[in-house]
Each structure stands twice: as C-alpha cells, then as structure tokens.
Amino acid sequence: xxxxxxxxxxxxxxxxxxxxxxxxxxxxxxxxxxxxxxxxxxxxxxxxxxxxxxxxxxxxxxxxxxxxxxxxxxxxxxxxxxxxxxxxxxxxxxxxxxxxxxxxxxxxxxxxxxxxxxxxxxxxxxxxxxxxxxxxxxxxxxxxxxxxxxxxxxxxxxxxxxxxxxxxxxxxxxxxxxxxxxxxxxxxxxxxxxxxxxxxxxxxxxxxxxxxxxxxxxxxxxxxxxxxxxxxxxxxxxxxxxxxxxxxxxxxxxxxxxxxxxxxxxxxxxxxxxxxxxxxxxxxxxxxxxxxxxxxxxxxxxxxxxxxxxxxxxxxxxxxxxxxxxxxxxxxxxxxxxxxxxxxxxxxxxxxxxxxxxxxxxxxxxxxxxxxxxxxxxxxxxxxxxxxxxxxxxxxxxxxxxxxxxxxxxxxxxxxxxxxxxxxxxxxxxxxxxxxxxxxxxxxxxxxxxxxxxxxxxxxxxxxxxxxxxxxxxxxxxxxxx
Numbered sequence: 001x002x003x004x005x006x007x008x009x010x011x012x013x014x015x016x017x018x019x020x021x022x023x024x025x026x027x028x029x030x031x032x033x034x035x036x037x038x039x040x041x042x043x044x045x046x047x048x049x050x051x052x053x054x055x056x057x058x059x060x061x062x063x064x065x066x067x068x069x070x071x072x073x074x075x076x077x078x079x080x081x082x083x084x085x086x087x088x089x090x091x092x093x094x095x096x097x098x099x100x101x102x103x104x105x106x107x108x109x110x111x112x113x114x115x116x117x118x119x120x121x122x123x124x125x126x127x128x129x130x131x132x133x134x135x136x137x138x139x140x141x142x143x144x145x146x147x148x149x150x151x152x153x154x155x156x157x158x159x160x161x162x163x164x165x166x167x168x169x170x171x172x173x174x175x176x177x178x179x180x181x182x183x184x185x186x187x188x189x190x191x192x193x194x195x196x197x198x199x200x201x202x203x204x205x206x207x208x209x210x211x212x213x214x215x216x217x218x219x220x221x222x223x224x225x226x227x228x229x230x231x232x233x234x235x236x237x238x239x240x241x242x243x244x245x246x247x248x249x250x251x252x253x254x255x256x257x258x259x260x261x262x263x264x265x266x267x268x269x270x271x272x273x274x275x276x277x278x279x280x281x282x283x284x285x286x287x288x289x290x291x292x293x294x295x296x297x298x299x300x301x302x303x304x305x306x307x308x309x310x311x312x313x314x315x316x317x318x319x320x321x322x323x324x325x326x327x328x329x330x331x332x333x334x335x336x337x338x339x340x341x342x343x344x345x346x347x348x349x350x351x352x353x354x355x356x357x358x359x360x361x362x363x364x365x366x367x368x369x370x371x372x373x374x375x376x377x378x379x380x381x382x383x384x385x386x387x388x389x390x391x392x393x394x395x396x397x398x399x400x401x402x403x404x405x406x407x408x409x410x411x412x413x414x415x416x417x418x419x420x421x422x423x424x425x426x427x428x429x430x431x432x433x434x435x436x437x438x439x440x441x442x443x444x445x446x447x448x449x450x451x452x453x454x455x456x457x458x459x460x461x462x463x464x465x466x467x468x469x470x471x472x473x474x475x476x477x478x479x480x481x482x
Contacts, residue, residue, distance in 0.1 A: 017145065023197050024139060025149055028132050029156035030190040031095060034183055035125050036160020038102065039067070039417075041168030041179045042118075043296065044311050047304060048176040049114070059111040064421065065230040066115045070122025072414040073223035077215055079130035079407015080267045083400055087138065088198055090403075091131040095194065098124035099187035106180030117180075130406030135198060137394050137402045147391065148333045154387035155328025161382075163322045165296070169315020214267035217256040222411070224249030229415060232422035272401060272408075280459045281392040282412040287452030288349055288385055289416030291445040294424035295356055295378070298441055302362065306435060317368065320375045327383035341388040341395070346456045348384030351377050353449035360442050364435060420448065 017025075042064070050060045082090045098121060105117035133153070140149040171178040228245040231237065260266040272278065303314040335344045355377035362371070393409035394402055424441040431437035 017148065020197070021140070021149075023193075024199075025136070025152060027190060027193045027197055028136055029153050030186070030193075031091070031128060031132050032153060032157040033160040034098075034186050034190065035129055036157050037164035037167060038121070038125075038160075038183050040161050040164025040296075041171060041182070042067075043300060044165055044168030044314060045172040045176040045179045048172050048311065052176060053109070053111060053114070055111050059115075062111070062115050063118055065227075065418075066118040067122035067125075068230060068414065068418045069223060069226050070119040070124075071126045072122075072226035072229075072411060072418060073219055074123045074126035075130065075411040075414060076222060076268060076404070076407045077219050078127035079134075079403040079405070079410070080215075081127060082131035082134050082403030082406075087131045087134045087403060090127050091135060091198065092191065092194055094124045094127040094131070095187060095191050098128060099184055099191060102180050102187065103184040106177040106184070126410075129410050130403045133390070133394065133406035133409075134402040137397075138399055139199075144333075144337060147336055150391045150394075151333030151336065151387045152329035154390040155325060155330075155332065155383070157390070158328050158382045158386040159322060159325030161292070161296075163319075163325060165300075165318040166315040166322065169311040169313070172311040211259070211263050211265055211267040213259045214256060214263060217252050217259055218267060221249050221252035221256060224252065226415065226418060229418045229422055232419075232426055268404065269401065272397075272404060275396075277392070277459060278397075278405070278408070280455055281389060282408055284345070284349065284452050284455045284459075285389050285393070285409055286412040286416035286419070287448045287455065288352065288389065289413045290420035290423065291352060291356060291448040291452065292378075292382070293417040293420035294448070295359070295420075295442070295445040297421055298424055298428075298438055298445075299359075302438055306364065306438065317371070318375065320372065321379040321382065323376065323379035324383040324386070327380065328387050332383055332387045335384070336388060336391065341392045342456060342459055344384050345388035345392065346453060348381045348386075348388070349449055349453040349456055350381075352381035352385065353446060353453055355381055356442065356445040356449055360439060360446065362435075362439065362442070420444070423448075 046060060046063070049055065049063065055063075078090070078094075101117050101120040101124065105114055105121065108114040108117060136149055136153050137146065140146040167182070168179055171182055224245050228242055228249060231242040231245065256268070257270065260268055260270050299318070300314060303309045303317055304311070309317070332344065355374045358374040358377065359371070390409065394405045397405040423444045427444055428437045428441040431440040
C-alpha cells in the first residue's frame with residue numbers, strides 16, 4: 001500500500017486529503033477531463049468541419065475513426081509501458097504530444113492532415129490515460145481516501161464527456177478550429193502544473209525489460225480489431241475484407257498468448273485475465289460505452305439534422321447530462337462506501353437503460369420538456385456508473401500492474417465507443433432514413449445497457465455482498481468488486 005503524494009498518509013492508515021494531494025489530484029483530473037472533452041467537442045463540430053473542408057462522408061467518418069484506431073490500438077501497450085517505464089514519465093511526455101497534435105489538427109486544411117493529427121492524438125491519449133489512472137491509485141492509499149480520489153477522478157472524466165458537448169457547441173459557433181485550439185491551452189496549463197506537482201511513487205524499470213515481441217503483437221491485434229469495428233459502420237463495403245481484418249486481429253491475439261506464456265517479462269501477464277471480477281467489469285464498461293456513444297451520436301443527429309438545431313442549441317440541450325460533474329465526485333463516493341461498487345454500478349447502468357428507453361418514442365414535435373426526464377436520468381446514471389467502473393477495474397491489482405489494469409479498462413471503453421458508433425450507424429443505414437431509422441437505431445443503446453446490467457447483476461449475485469469498504473472500514477475487509 002502506497003503513501004499519499006503529500007506524505008501525510010502513513011502506510012496502512014487512511015488520512016485526510018491535504019492541500020498538495022488535492023493539487024496532484026486536480027492535475028490528473030484535468031488530464032482525463034481533457035481527453036473526454038476533446039472527443040465530445042469534436043463530435044458536435046463534425047458538420048461544421050465537413051462544410052468548411054468539403055469532406056466526403058467517408059472522410060468525415062475517418063476523422064473519428066483515426067482517433068479510435070490510435071487510442072484502441074495502443075491502449076494496452078500504453079498501460080504496460082507506464083508500468084515498465086514510469087507512470088509520471090509517460091504521463092508528462094504523452095501529454096506534451098497530445099498538446100502538439102491537437103494544435104496541428106486546428107491548422108488542418110485538408111482531410112488527410114486532420115486524419116493524421118487525430119491518429120497521433122489518439123495514440124497520445126492511449127499512453128497518457130492509463131498512466132494518469134495509475135498515478136491516482138499509486139498516490140492515494142486503499143480505503144476511503146482512494147475511494148474519494150477515484151470518485152473525483154471518474155466524475156471529472158464523466159464530466160468531460162458530457163460537458164464537452166456543451167463546450168463543443170459553444171466553440172464551434174465561433175469556428176470549428178477552436179475545438180482543437182482550446183485543448184491546447186488547457187493542455188499547456190495541466191502540463192506546467194504536472195511538472196511541478198506530480199511525483200512517481202513507484203520505482204521505475206528500464207526499457208531493457210520491455211517485451212518487444214509482445215508489444216508488436218498486441219499493438220497489431222488492437223489496431224486490426226479497432227479497424228474491423230470501424231468498418232462495421234459500412235456493412236455493404238467489402239464484408240469479406242472486414243471479416244479478414246477480424247480474423248487477422250484474433251490470430252495476432254493468439255500469437256500474443258503464446259509469446260506472453262513464454263516470456264520472462266511479459267507485456268501482459270495472462271494471469272490478470274483469469275480474474276472473473278476484472279473480466280466482468282471490463283465487459284460492463286464496454287457495454288456501458290456502447291450504449292452511451294450510440295445514444296450521443298443519434299441524439300446529435302436528431303437535434304441537428306432532423307430538428308435543424310445549431311451546435312449551440314445542441315450543446316445546451318445536452319447540458320443537463322453534465323449533472324454528473326457535480327454528483328459523481330460528491331454523491332457517488334459516499335454511496336460506494338455505504339453500498340459497495342457493484343450495487344452502485346448496477347443502479348447506474350439500470351438507470352441508463354431506463355433513460356434510453358424513455359427516448360425511444362422521440363418525435364419531431366417533442367418539446368424539450370418531453371426530452372428532459374431521459375437526459376436527466378442519463379446524467380444521474382453516468383454519475384453512479386463511471387466512478388465505480390474505474391474503482392472496480394483497479395481494485396485488488398498490484399501496484400506494478402496498475403497501468404495494465406487502467407489500459408484494460410480504457411481499451412474496453414474505447415472499443416465500446418467505437419462499437420456503439422458502428423452499431424447505431426449500421427442499424428440506421430439498414431432501417432432507411434429519417435425519424436423511423438433513428439428510432440430503430442435507438443434500440444441499440446437500450447439493449448447494450450440492459451445487457452451491461454445483466455453482467456453486473458451476475459457479479460452481484462456471485463459476490464453475495466456489496467464490494468468496496470463500508471464507511472470507515474479498512475479496504476482489506478471488503479469483498480471483491482463486480
């Protein structure tokens with residue numbers, strides 16, 4: 001068990017958060033907020049980008065897909081690299097890369113320039129995000145202190161996704177390039193603070209221990225699988241090639257298993273994947289993001305293309321989802337300490353399924369008052385689910401594998417996001433066009449959230465008790481999560 005970054009936490013004894021600890025946490029929260037808001041802002045600005053750069057539908061889809069490929073393809077490598085090369089080193093270095101290429105995206109004058117910038121930005125996020133999560137878990141001791149820190153961290157991440165829609169709408173009204181320039185300013189502030197405040201509490205290992213064969217195999221597999229998911233958006237565009245991409249990706253995963261089982265210093269320790277709670281929480285995270293990403297995309301289409309709302313109106317309509325920014329760091333940690341990760345997570349995913357179901361009968365004449373219950377419930381669902389997912393994904397994992405655990409979680413989330421976008425796009429295209437097609441595609445988020453709730457319920461039944469410590473109880477006495 002590690003000490004607090006402030007040095008005020010004695011090993012094994014929870015302590016109050018000090019001023020310096022809060023400073024470190026705010027820096028790390030700023031980075032994960034930056035990653036979330038970057039993605040959400042771009043989604044709102046896509047119609048403006050298409051109009052200005054005269055991009056085809058395929059090229060516009062590629063702007064989103066390029067980020068997915070970079071993020072999903074390198075996430076597991078990024079997580080393990082953070083464990084091997086140092087959490088702080090990877091966090092700071094790739095935050096700088098994120099800053100540079102986000103800015104380059106804002107200067108793009110051709111579609112290919114935007115594609116290249118988004119791909120490298122995705123790679124940077126893939127190395128930065130798991131390192132940031134590992135710094136949170138390694139700087140705050142298990143128990144109420146870590147629960148609170150992870151609650152604030154996850155709440156900030158959730159807020160990035162929801163508030164990014166609002167910020168994107170506002171910035172895009174001044175010009176879509178500000179969607180790229182604003183993260184540069186925020187990145188520079190976070191980077192300056194990180195260099196001063198953030199320390200690496202664990203020992204660093206040298207690159208001589210790095211499993212290059214495993215690195216090539218896992219990166220190739222993730223890139224191919226991510227590309228296969230992206231191709232699902234266009235079911236009529238070479239189904240044979242899509243199937244071949246998936247087969248090749250799965251073959252590389254099989255090769256990875258062989259390499260890692262024989263490696264003296266494996267990139268991905270296969271024993272981690274034998275833990276049923278860890279597998280369940282990552283499956284639940286994937287399904288939760290399938291639902292949210294699909295709904296977010298369809299809601300944007302409904303507001304802008306069917307109702308004719310501008311980006312500002314769309315952002316303001318989604319503002320209520322941002323209630324998670326307030327509730328996740330304040331209410332959720334208390335509920336987790338009282339009821340445990342699994343029960344709170346289950347409640348959040350069930351509420352999400354209800355929210356998506358309430359939006360199913362959406363019509364062209366719906367008032368905002370009619371939409372409000374679904375959007376408000378979705379904000380509450382995000383408040384209850386995102387934090388416990390983050391906590392459960394790293395609970396009970398050794399300090400030297402926290403980066404890997406974070407990489408697994410964010411890989412599941414990124415693949416969930418890509419799969420959600422691809423699924424609703426494919427269903428919508430197959431159903432035709434207009435409001436009827438959108439309603440049909442809205443079934444995907446409902447089904448994904450319901451399936452996610454079922455996965456979590458199975459874990460709740462298996463444990464027989466809530467996970468996570470009760471208020472004031474030592475973490476060691478808590479049952480396993482999810």
